[in-house]
Each structure stands twice: as structure tokens, then as C-alpha cells.
Amino acid sequence: MSSKSSSRAAASARSSRKRSRDQNPRKNLRAKSSSPFTDFGSYMVEKNRKLRAQFQADASASSLDTNNHSESDQENGVFHGVSIFVDGFTIPSSQELRGYMLKHGGRFENYFSRHTVTHIICGNLPDSKMRNLRAFSHGLPVVRPEWVLDCLAANRLLNCAPYRLKMSENSTRKQQKISCYFHHPGTSTHNDAQNTINHDEKIAAVASGCSERRGQVSEESPGERRANPESTCMQDEFSPSDAAGSSGAPSSIVNSSYLGNEKFKESVEINCIEASNQVHSTLTDPNFVENYFKSSRLHFIGTWRNRYRKRFSKLLTGDKSRNEKFNCYSIGQKAAIIHIDMDCFFVSVITRNQPDLLDKPVAVCHSNNPRGTAEISSANYVARGYGVRAGTFVRDAKACCPHLVIFPYDFEAYEEVAEQFYSIIHKHCSKVQALSCDEAFLDVTGCGNPEEIASTIRKEIEETTRCTASAGIAENLLLARLATRSAKPNGQRFVPSEKVKDYLNDLPIVALPGIGHATYEKLKSWNIHTCGQMRTIPKEALQRNFGLKIGDILWNYCRGIDNRTVEIVQETKSVGAEVNWGIRFNDIMDCHHFLLSLCKEVSLRLRGCGVQGRTITLKVKKRKKGASEPVKFMGCGDCENMSRSVTVPVVTDNEIALLRIAKQIFASFYVGMSYSNL
DNA sequence: ATCCTCCCCTAC
DNA sequence: TAAGGTAGGGGAGGAT
Incomplete structure (x- = not known):
């Protein structure tokens, strides 16, 4: 690569322990009972x-x-x-x-x-x-x-x-x-x-x-x-x-x-x-890395689960048998699952004390600059009516909705409302799987009328937080989640087993969890748009094209079949830190300083989780040859991704050990900057 | 057959 | 101006 493109590299480091020599992934993250933290949330x-x-x-x-x-x-x-x-x-x-x-x-x-x-x-x-x-x-x-x-x-x-x-x-x-x-x-x-x-x-x-x-x-x-x-x-x-x-x-x-x-x-x-x-x-x-994380909404979302674990640790004892224990209701009994999700969470929280904004288009974004490339993170339903979506650049959002009201993020408030949300849910249900700060699965099998439970919880959430939530109720996680989708905003929906086939027939496949951009494009090229259409594809064909597991899941999902259970405890398997915005290097010292900042961050997070790792992965983005300055301000643009991992004999959470390995991997990428003098 | 590494894909 | 993170699942292909 040219020296110019090499000066425009974005990098990330992840210390992970997915597998170990003894083939037990769990043993790879060695818990340290003496750790001052019980998990990352305390970091x-x-x-x-x-x-x-x-x-x-x-x-x-x-x-x-x-x-x-x-x-x-x-x-x-x-x-x-x-x-x-x-x-x-x-x-x-x-x-x-x-x-x-x-x-x-x-x-x-x-x-x-x-x-x-x-x-x-x-x-x-x-x-x-x-x-x-x-x-x-x-x-x-x-x-x-x-x-x-x-x-x-x-x-x-x-x-x-x-x-x-x-x-x-x-x-x-x-x-x-x-x-x-x-x-x-x-x-x-x-x-x-x-x-x-x-x-x-x-x-x-x-x-x-x-x-x-x-x-x-x-x-x-x-x-x-x-x-x-x-x-x-x-x-x-x-x-x-x-x-x-x-x-x-x-x-x-x-x-x-x-x-x-x-x-x-x-x-x-x-x-x-x-x-x-x-x-x-x-x-x-x-202090770019440190400051960056303070402002990143994706970082907030990505690290929220750890804070939740810390906050509600008493309810999530870490007992691995807990999941099984809670899920063993009587054989043959149909499960009752509630999926509950706050409506346009980031916007609702910001506007919860401003009822005059209810009928106005409102969005949350880092910047209000009508010519800028800041991304809309969340838009209320009025704004969505104008075509404003999460991920839209603010300039495009303003173009289709000039009177769009934009508010900055308030992470402290999101944390506060999320805590209220989960406090209410835990009060009504002991089998809770937290999906994110505003979304959870509840297993209420044998706990009474699930529709009444959902209604009670939603009412309490609205009274407490002044934000609305929607809920879906069904016999499995997939159908509950899909039901929420059609209940939004501020509603709830029960999908009875006998209605599943009709309900799914015309449902677009993009609504299914697991079907993202790539899978959707592939299926679209086969002229498959709805779950009904996808049912015509034999399981073998799906498995041939998407792999055994994904093929199996897709075949099941378009029929409304989902064998997952509500998992209360989810174990940490890897810990990492990445920054892909604002990364610009003039020389190897800039690069070194950045790598050090990342290693410090990873070290801190490992310690926060009380775990150590043996496999260290470094990911580096290199501007593609001929690629121009990104459309997005300070973005990484069109990059070539490089990734390499090194497994060391002894687990570590030490930033210098991490840095040493990161430098070694970085050198092996030959991106046009040499570490030889360091 | 089973692993390890390097990816890609996905959800939130 | 603007903050494109985090983590898990899984497949291809090579090594053992």
C-alpha cells in the first residue's frame, strides 16, 4: 500500500478466548475470584x-x-x-x-x-x-x-x-x-x-x-x-x-x-x-479513544449488557443450572413467551417530559447540521412517516423532513430508564432474558394470563418512565418477537398457535431474525420475499446455500418453529474494543499511541469482567487502493479488512502483554508503517 | 474426525 | 463537522 493510504488505517483489537487447547471454551476465560469487579459493568x-x-x-x-x-x-x-x-x-x-x-x-x-x-x-x-x-x-x-x-x-x-x-x-x-x-x-x-x-x-x-x-x-x-x-x-x-x-x-x-x-x-x-x-x-x-467511547451510541448499546449484569447480578446468580431449572415446566405444557420492547427508545426518553413534541417529528442524533453526515440513531413515528429512519444521514433526514426536531444523546437518561424498565419486568417475572437496554424476553409459562401480565407491565412502564412499550405474546420467542413488530407502537398482540400459518404467510422474510442484508439479497435473487414463498424451498437447498445450521433455522423460522428457550444467564466468551471513526495516522507514533490506547481499554475491560484471555486478535482497516475520502465525515470509507490472531501460552489481561502482541501482529500486516524503530 | 484461524453475518 | 461498537454464531479450508 502507499504511504498515504497507510496513514489512513482504522484498527481494532480484540482479546478473545473462543476455544482452548482442552476444547472447553468456558475454561478459556479464567474467572478471577479476587477481581475487584464482578463483571465489566463496574468498569x-x-x-x-x-x-x-x-x-x-x-x-x-x-x-x-x-x-x-x-x-x-x-x-x-x-x-x-x-x-x-x-x-x-x-x-x-x-x-x-x-x-x-x-x-x-x-x-x-x-x-x-x-x-x-x-x-x-x-x-x-x-x-x-x-x-x-x-x-x-x-x-x-x-x-x-x-x-x-x-x-x-x-x-x-x-x-x-x-x-x-x-x-x-x-x-x-x-x-x-x-x-x-x-x-x-x-x-x-x-x-x-x-x-x-x-x-x-x-x-x-x-x-x-x-x-x-x-x-x-x-x-x-x-x-x-x-x-x-x-x-x-x-x-x-x-x-x-x-x-x-x-x-x-x-x-x-x-x-x-x-x-x-x-x-x-x-x-x-x-x-x-x-x-x-x-x-x-x-x-x-x-485521549481520542477514551473520549470517543464516551460519545459513541453504539458503544453504549454494546456495553449495556455488562452494566445490566452488574446492576441485576443478584437476579442473575451465574448459576449455570439456573436456565434449565427455570425452563422445566411440565412436559407438554405450551410455553407462554412475552417479548417486550420500548417504542423508539432513544427519542422517547429524551422527549418523555415534553408532551408538546408528541405530534412533531423528533430524532436523536449527534449533530443538527443540515448538511452533515451525522447518523440518526432513533426517530419517532411522526418522523418515520417522513421517511426518516435510524442510520439516515442528518442531511438526508432534513431534506425529507425540514422541520425535524433533533436532540442530542443523553446516555445517563437511557441508563436510568432502562433500569426502571428492568426493575418493573423483574418484579413481574423471574425468567427474563435481557436483549438490550429496551428489549427483553419473558417466560411466563404457568404464571397466569400472559396477555394480562403484558398489559400490566406495559402500563407500569408507561406510568413510571413516561415512555411507551409494546409487547408480543406467543408460544415461542420467534413468534413473540414478530408479534411485537405488528403491535408497535404502544400496543400488544397475542398470536395464537392456530393462527401462526396465516400470520406468517405474507410476512416479509426480512422480518425474520437472522435474515440480514446479505441473506435477504440472496433470497431476493431467488425471488423469495415472504415466509410463505420461503416454505416452498426444501431444507436441503437452504442448507446447501446457507450452511447446515442457518439453513435449518431458516426452514424452521418460516414455519414459525423456534426451539430456543429464554436464557437468563449468558456467558462472556470474548472481550474487545474497536474504533472505526476518526482514525487518521501521520506516522508510526500516531499508530503506536492508538494501539496502546486500545490495549489499555481491552486490559481494563478484561479486568472489569474478571477474565483473562490467551488469544489476541488485531483487526486493521486499510483504505482500499484508489478509494477516495469517505462520504461520512471522519469515517473509514471503503477499506480492506485485515485480521490476525495469536494464541499465547499463558492467559493475560496485561496491557503491555497485549500491546506487545498487537505490535507483532501489526508488523505482520506490512501496511507501510514500520515498527522496527520501536 | 476434530481442531484452529480467518473470515462473514447478524442483532441490538 | 462527529463519535461506523460489541459480541456471538457459524462456515470454509487447512493442519493435525
Whole structure:
């Protein structure tokens, strides 16, 4: 591959243990009873705990090495009782703001939580981001970073009201802001080891520190004048040469400020042009992987099950016999299965307190830009009426529905509603299989009238969450799920056994679980569109074309036959982390930094699950020869996929071990970047 | 016959 | 601008 295409690789790493030498997949993931986690779900909690512990440790250390700051000073510091969350680019940087909180009794939160944060610090953001902020801030003050500086200058906590961000003020500064967010690889100024790795010794140094997962380190460079020149600032007292050694005393507050330095200003402008199309990629954000996962809806969906396991662990004891135990109702008794699914979950949760939006087209999306390639994640039924679907680019959605109302994600709210959803379900049924945050199978065989049970649960869900759910009731999982499909929105449907054939006859095959894009296209080429038509194909023909198992399943499904049972406990077999957006490499160091971030992530998740792996898989995407820049902003576009796994003799969850293997595999791909000097 | 590895496909 | 993840099932084909 050419060096250009090699600089545009997306990669993922997965540590998996699908099979072992003793042929028992279960033994491959060695459970560690001493693990501080019971499963992955605790990983975010643990991560936050560690970040706080790190912050405390830093705070203690700073009180020791600064003569005029004692521990009691911290308790009585200017920011005592203040807990900030920094959103976006700020001057001073979030790292510096963290330092001030550290020195002066405040707290710094790496992740937003309305329970712990008291002030959101926000330098300047476009209107769309401002709306996002408004939506998630829950009324907390969103203030300019100058407030922090001025409090320090005044040596007391000032009223933040004059510093609160207003929409109009923000708009006028938009141009300046966009052009000033930059990071140039290799121009890093802070001395975090992650960015100075150039030989193995340093990699090891990073590794040992990494188990303590340090907080977010902002490398944002200063690039704009302060919005409020009248505010109490000390700009003229400090020169950029102070930048190196911030000690937290007021005289070093703006240590990395460019203010009053013409030379620095010029260099900023040059870099701005260079980096203007690289914002939010691995090239601009040293904590890209970490930050990316915080915003990814697919990551939220993909990791939800682990959080559920943690939250409802008492009900999912891990006893493998539990599934069988619950499923042994009397022989010959027809099963009663309920499939319950929230209606357009992401939208419903966002609009649950806004009844005036019920008759308006609403969607959830990262961006509101009518020309953008952000993907609609969820659209309500009004919006669907206009042709807006999950996965539609926002520009296409706006084209077919110009008055579409778009809301940003609120993962915290989804978590909250999902918990209410499952609390209600578990109250009414002990045989529950969680499919996702908004969807579950219930086995209510012998528990009474299934339609009444479904109705009761749906009513309670709506009363509690102010979001509606639909339900399907049938004798097996397949038919229950199909019934829900026709019951939506906000309805329920029972499909009695004797009606199954009629019900399925005209049902499009795409509705069947297991028939995705590829299978559908193949069947379509045979002129098969409905389940009725598919019944005419002999089982052998299906098996010949789709494989023994899939062929068998398809043959059964189009007849309404499904032998699966409701499984309460589902075992973890592999753990991995992937990023396929925003990946841009200039050189092997960028690539190395990314691989390290991924290995750290995988290590953390393995530890979170209390498992270790022996087979490590690295997947790399390489831009196809001749492929142009992707249609999707920062997407990976048309890529060649490479995947290779290595099985080592001893199980591991160590990020350095993972990195060593990942590097080895990466080298074997010959993508045009060499690891030989690392 | 049974495994291992490298895929592809799918659901949410 | 924008956040295209996670995990399981299964098949082809080669190794043992």
C-alpha cells in the first residue's frame, strides 16, 4: 500500500478466548475470584473511582511541594465545594483548570454526572453544542473559564452568574473558535509519558502508570483571545516562557497563555489552517479513544449488557443450572413467551417530559447540521412517516423532513430508564432474558394470563418512565418477537398457535431474525420475499446455500418453529474494543499511541469482567487502493479488512502483554508503517 | 474426525 | 463537522 493510504488505517483489537487447547471454551476465560469487579459493568465506576483517587493523590502531593498550601488550605480553598466538568476547548486548558481545582480545594470530574458536578466550564462552543449542553446540564451553571481565574485573583468564590454562557455571545465567537482548535502531532507540550514514548522502556513506564488510569489530559493549545478582556485577568503579567512549570500559584495561572505574544499568535494561525479538517481524530486528541467511547451510541448499546449484569447480578446468580431449572415446566405444557420492547427508545426518553413534541417529528442524533453526515440513531413515528429512519444521514433526514426536531444523546437518561424498565419486568417475572437496554424476553409459562401480565407491565412502564412499550405474546420467542413488530407502537398482540400459518404467510422474510442484508439479497435473487414463498424451498437447498445450521433455522423460522428457550444467564466468551471513526495516522507514533490506547481499554475491560484471555486478535482497516475520502465525515470509507490472531501460552489481561502482541501482529500486516524503530 | 484461524453475518 | 461498537454464531479450508 502507499504511504498515504497507510496513514489512513482504522484498527481494532480484540482479546478473545473462543476455544482452548482442552476444547472447553468456558475454561478459556479464567474467572478471577479476587477481581475487584464482578463483571465489566463496574468498569466505569472503577475508572471514575481511580480518577478521583488520582486527583486526591495529586492534591495531597501538591500541598506538600508548595510551601504556601497546606492540607487545611485545600479544605478551605477558594473552590471548596466546587466540582467542575470541563466541556470542550477552554483557555486555560482543562488540564490547567484541573490543576487549579487540585490546588485550591475543588474537584475535577472527568465524566459528567449531574450528581457530582456543580459547574460546567465551557470556553466557547457552537450553537448546536450549546443546545447539547443545555439538554444535559440539567440546569447546572455553564460558565466561562474566566470565572475560575477571577476567583483565584480575588481569592474567593465569586458569583458565577456574570460568567454564564449565553447563546448569542457564543454565536459571535464561533468563527474564531473553530479555527483555533488544533493539535499538531509532535508539538505536544506536556510531559505525559503517553506522548513521549519512543522506546520500550518508556512504554513500560506508561504501562505501570496506566493501571492507575490517569485522568483526561488535555493538550488543547491556546488559540484564541479571551472572550472578556475586561475580566480580571493577569494577562500582561505573564509571558509564554512561564509555560513550562505551572506550580498552581496565581502567577502561573495563565502559564501557557499566548496573550500578548505576537509570535505565538502567528504560529497558532498557521496550525489552524493545517488542522482545520482534522478536528476530532486521533491526530488532534491524545485521549481520542477514551473520549470517543464516551460519545459513541453504539458503544453504549454494546456495553449495556455488562452494566445490566452488574446492576441485576443478584437476579442473575451465574448459576449455570439456573436456565434449565427455570425452563422445566411440565412436559407438554405450551410455553407462554412475552417479548417486550420500548417504542423508539432513544427519542422517547429524551422527549418523555415534553408532551408538546408528541405530534412533531423528533430524532436523536449527534449533530443538527443540515448538511452533515451525522447518523440518526432513533426517530419517532411522526418522523418515520417522513421517511426518516435510524442510520439516515442528518442531511438526508432534513431534506425529507425540514422541520425535524433533533436532540442530542443523553446516555445517563437511557441508563436510568432502562433500569426502571428492568426493575418493573423483574418484579413481574423471574425468567427474563435481557436483549438490550429496551428489549427483553419473558417466560411466563404457568404464571397466569400472559396477555394480562403484558398489559400490566406495559402500563407500569408507561406510568413510571413516561415512555411507551409494546409487547408480543406467543408460544415461542420467534413468534413473540414478530408479534411485537405488528403491535408497535404502544400496543400488544397475542398470536395464537392456530393462527401462526396465516400470520406468517405474507410476512416479509426480512422480518425474520437472522435474515440480514446479505441473506435477504440472496433470497431476493431467488425471488423469495415472504415466509410463505420461503416454505416452498426444501431444507436441503437452504442448507446447501446457507450452511447446515442457518439453513435449518431458516426452514424452521418460516414455519414459525423456534426451539430456543429464554436464557437468563449468558456467558462472556470474548472481550474487545474497536474504533472505526476518526482514525487518521501521520506516522508510526500516531499508530503506536492508538494501539496502546486500545490495549489499555481491552486490559481494563478484561479486568472489569474478571477474565483473562490467551488469544489476541488485531483487526486493521486499510483504505482500499484508489478509494477516495469517505462520504461520512471522519469515517473509514471503503477499506480492506485485515485480521490476525495469536494464541499465547499463558492467559493475560496485561496491557503491555497485549500491546506487545498487537505490535507483532501489526508488523505482520506490512501496511507501510514500520515498527522496527520501536 | 476434530481442531484452529480467518473470515462473514447478524442483532441490538 | 462527529463519535461506523460489541459480541456471538457459524462456515470454509487447512493442519493435525
